[in-house]
Amino acid sequence: MTTTLLLQVVVSGLLLGAVYALFSSGLSLIWGMMNVVNFAHGEFVMLGMYTAVVVWTAMGGGPWASVPIAAILIGTLGVLAYFLLVRHIMRGPMLAQILGTFGLALFLRYGALWVFGANFKTLPDDLVGHSFILGGIRFEGSRVLAGAVGFIVTVLLHLLLTRTSVGSRMLAVSEDATAAQLMGIRPQRMQALAWALAGAATGIAGALVATFFYTSPTVGETLAIVAFVTVALGGFGSVLGALVAGLLIGVVESLSAFLIGPVYKDVIVYAVFVLVLWFRPQGLMGTT
Amino acid sequence: MVQLSRRALTVGAASAAFAFATDVAAEEVVKIGVLYPLSGNAASAGNTSKMAVELGADIVNKGDPELAKLMPIARGGGLSGLKGAKIQLVIADNQGTPAAGQNQTLRLITQEKVAAMIGAYQSGITLTASAVAEKYGIPFVNPESVAANLTERGFKWFFRVTPVAADFAKAYSAFLKEQKAAGRKVDAVAIVHENTEYGNSVAGVIADVFAKEGLKVMQNIAYSANSTDVQPEVLQLKEKNPDVVLFISYTSDAILYTKTMKALNWKPEIMMADASGFNDQAYVKSMGREVEGLISRSAFAPGKPGSIAAICEALYKKKSGGDGLDDGSARSLEGFLVLADAINRAGSTDPAKIQAALKATNMPADQMVAGYNGVKFDAKGQNTLGSSLIIQMRNGDYVPVWPKAKATADLVLPFKGWTK
Numbered sequence: 001m002t003t004t005l006l007l008q009v010v011v012s013g014l015l016l017g018a019v020y021a022l023f024s025s026g027l028s029l030i031w032g033m034m035n036v037v038n039f040a041h042g043e044f045v046m047l048g049m050y051t052a053v054v055v056w057t058a059m060g061g062g063p064w065a066s067v068p069i070a071a072i073l074i075g076t077l078g079v080l081a082y083f084l085l086v087r088h089i090m091r092g093p094m095l096a097q098i099l100g101t102f103g104l105a106l107f108l109r110y111g112a113l114w115v116f117g118a119n120f121k122t123l124p125d126d127l128v129g130h131s132f133i134l135g136g137i138r139f140e141g142s143r144v145l146a147g148a149v150g151f152i153v154t155v156l157l158h159l160l161l162t163r164t165s166v167g168s169r170m171l172a173v174s175e176d177a178t179a180a181q182l183m184g185i186r187p188q189r190m191q192a193l194a195w196a197l198a199g200a201a202t203g204i205a206g207a208l209v210a211t212f213f214y215t216s217p218t219v220g221e222t223l224a225i226v227a228f229v230t231v232a233l234g235g236f237g238s239v240l241g242a243l244v245a246g247l248l249i250g251v252v253e254s255l256s257a258f259l260i261g262p263v264y265k266d267v268i269v270y271a272v273f274v275l276v277l278w279f280r281p282q283g284l285m286g287t288t
Numbered sequence: 289m290v291q292l293s294r295r296a297l298t299v300g301a302a303s304a305a306f307a308f309a310t311d312v313a314a315e316e317v318v319k320i321g322v323l324y325p326l327s328g329n330a331a332s333a334g335n336t337s338k339m340a341v342e343l344g345a346d347i348v349n350k351g352d353p354e355l356a357k358l359m360p361i362a363r364g365g366g367l368s369g370l371k372g373a374k375i376q377l378v379i380a381d382n383q384g385t386p387a388a389g390q391n392q393t394l395r396l397i398t399q400e401k402v403a404a405m406i407g408a409y410q411s412g413i414t415l416t417a418s419a420v421a422e423k424y425g426i427p428f429v430n431p432e433s434v435a436a437n438l439t440e441r442g443f444k445w446f447f448r449v450t451p452v453a454a455d456f457a458k459a460y461s462a463f464l465k466e467q468k469a470a471g472r473k474v475d476a477v478a479i480v481h482e483n484t485e486y487g488n489s490v491a492g493v494i495a496d497v498f499a500k501e502g503l504k505v506m507q508n509i510a511y512s513a514n515s516t517d518v519q520p521e522v523l524q525l526k527e528k529n530p531d532v533v534l535f536i537s538y539t540s541d542a543i544l545y546t547k548t549m550k551a552l553n554w555k556p557e558i559m560m561a562d563a564s565g566f567n568d569q570a571y572v573k574s575m576g577r578e579v580e581g582l583i584s585r586s587a588f589a590p591g592k593p594g595s596i597a598a599i600c601e602a603l604y605k606k607k608s609g610g611d612g613l614d615d616g617s618a619r620s621l622e623g624f625l626v627l628a629d630a631i632n633r634a635g636s637t638d639p640a641k642i643q644a645a646l647k648a649t650n651m652p653a654d655q656m657v658a659g660y661n662g663v664k665f666d667a668k669g670q671n672t673l674g675s676s677l678i679i680q681m682r683n684g685d686y687v688p689v690w691p692k693a694k695a696t697a698d699l700v701l702p703f704k705g706w707t708k
Contacts, residue, residue, distance in 0.1 A: 005523060008552075122547070253519075
């Protein structure tokens with residue numbers, strides 16, 4: 001086994017991890033802001049992917065067109081989901097919250113099945129650009145773009161939450177909505193904003209993932225599990241934690257699949273996951 | 289209302305069936321029970337199979353002048369062995385569940401009094417439905433289920449027309465050995481398979497057959513079909529660099545492998561696939577042009593103009609309003625024609641006589657719609673002459689390339705793959 005090949009595995013893992021981080025950040029944001037688990041997260045990604053497919057088939061547009069459109073569309077979907085569903089079920093018991101977003105997931109999944117059909121759709125590989133070689137290692141254009149955007153979006157979300165007054169207000173609402181209200185912050189407006197941001201980030205993720213993955217109505221199921229693990233490992237509500245966790249999972253998955261065997265990669269990933277949570281139940285970068 | 293015991297009902301039903309069987313010639317109709325998934329998640333496949341069986345009944349009942357020159361049964365006017373009795377299909381929906389398949393078979397046999405059964409697409413449903421037919425002594429012809437255990441139950445009334453994994457493996461190995469004789473390198477084979485029942489069992493059978501035939505399987509990669517990433521798998525292939533790679537995959541993973549192999553720019557001398565995902569129209573439409581020269585298998589190829597396959601393809605297109613026969617529907621039609629031929633030779637609707645005729649079935653290769661070497665059942669009811677055509681991807685579509693007798697295009701190797 002050559003060093004180049006091993007380096008290629010690590011690079012592939014890092015790029016995969018950055019993509020994991022990209023489609024986990026939205027989930028992390030909502031979890032951290034409202035203590036609500038969005039079980040429809042995978043379906044949000046799926047709709048972002050279909051946005052890219054439709055933008056390409058209808059007007060031949062690449063990610064430069066589909067990413068902003070998906071951000072707006074899925075961001076709007078997030079706000080709608082908040083006002084029409086989440087706002088109401090938050091008053092109910094925990095079970096209502098879980099089943100509420102789960103119902104939304106099924107609604108979106110089978111809605112997509114109805115509108116788009118069950119067939120797998122793919123975008124052409126050259127939409128982003130061909131793969132290139134750097135230091136003997138191959139980089140796939142579409143994954144590099146997705147990874148880079150994943151990194152940027154996550155860092156921007158982190159800065160927004162920690163360095164701006166809007167971010168402070170959002171965090172204040174998540175700490176204590178009543179106290180924040182007494183300070184003149186409107187909790188519902190902040191929570192709607194969180195859903196808009198999370199939806200937009202998720203839409204961007206979907207539009208970029210679609211450039212190198214297949215798109216189908218059930219693809220959200222496949223991707224959502226990774227997102228949940230990434231968020232839990234990174235620390236509930238820590239956007240930066242999701243980035244670190246995504247990269248970690250990507251590299252562990254790639255290395256174990258290559259060195260031990262593809263069927264064992266999930267065993268290794270989840271073993272690492274359980275071990276980390278054993279010692280740090282709050283996740284890598286979460287606070288207790 | 290008089291209460292009847294269950295036993296009395298069964299006896300009554302059986303005697304009614306017997307009475308029906310004896311004077312069928314007067315009725316001039318032979319009832320055949322057709323069981324397919326017409327709803328549920330296999331409904332699209334079930335409906336094409338149903339349409340293929342309906343086409344088969346049309347061929348027997350109405351006939352086709354062109355086809356009649358090649359196949360005696362297509363002369364029209366019903367079954368000649370039963371004084372021109374027409375075939376009447378009684379179609380039932382197995383709803384994609386073994387329980388519904390079982391209930392529907394019971395209804396078709398006891399209430400509709402069918403002389404024979406055909407179906408049921410999914411192996412798990414064929415399993416329960418054929419058990420009912422076995423109990424009542426009604427012949428059950430299965431055109432398309434491939435699970436190995438179906439013919440291992442010691443059944444006397446069960447007949448499977450489709451080839452199974454062992455037949456596919458033999459076709460692959462014969463094909464590869466021929467390439468070796470022609471001077472191509474096939475010394476190292478890698479098998480890449482998804483890790484559920486389908487992938488595991490087929491990969492196991494292929495590895496066994498290849499070992500016996502002297503082909504070296506140097507790499508065996510099992511993976512989960514709903515993986516988010518297959519880069520490590522492709523890098524493992526890149527490291528060992530086998531001459532031949534054989535994929536046993538569903539659609540989503542077939543797409544991922546194709547995209548990843550292109551991105552990492554690795555291709556073997558010969559890339560092969562065990563149909564399934566790689567034959568799915570969704571794959572062919574989206575990825576076909578990226579895998580120029582990919583080898584796969586199919587039970588059906590349209591064949592040369594004027595052949596049985598070509599005529600049936602044209603008739604089927606007329607019936608479906610566009611789509612042609614495929615691997616699944618061609619096998620269903622073939623299964624139906626085997627059953628119709630047996631009933632014709634039996635000259636009776638007596639299930640025991642049909643069973644005897646099925647056992648004596650010996651159809652030659654030149655009577656086939658599907659690409660089999662013929663139909664002849666062994667003691668377990670498995671067709672021993674089932675085989676597959678080898679097809680190759682050319683300009684975004686599959687064409688038959690092997691065996692030579694059924695090829696419409698020359699085989700082109702090595703695997704070319706993506707062109708830009």
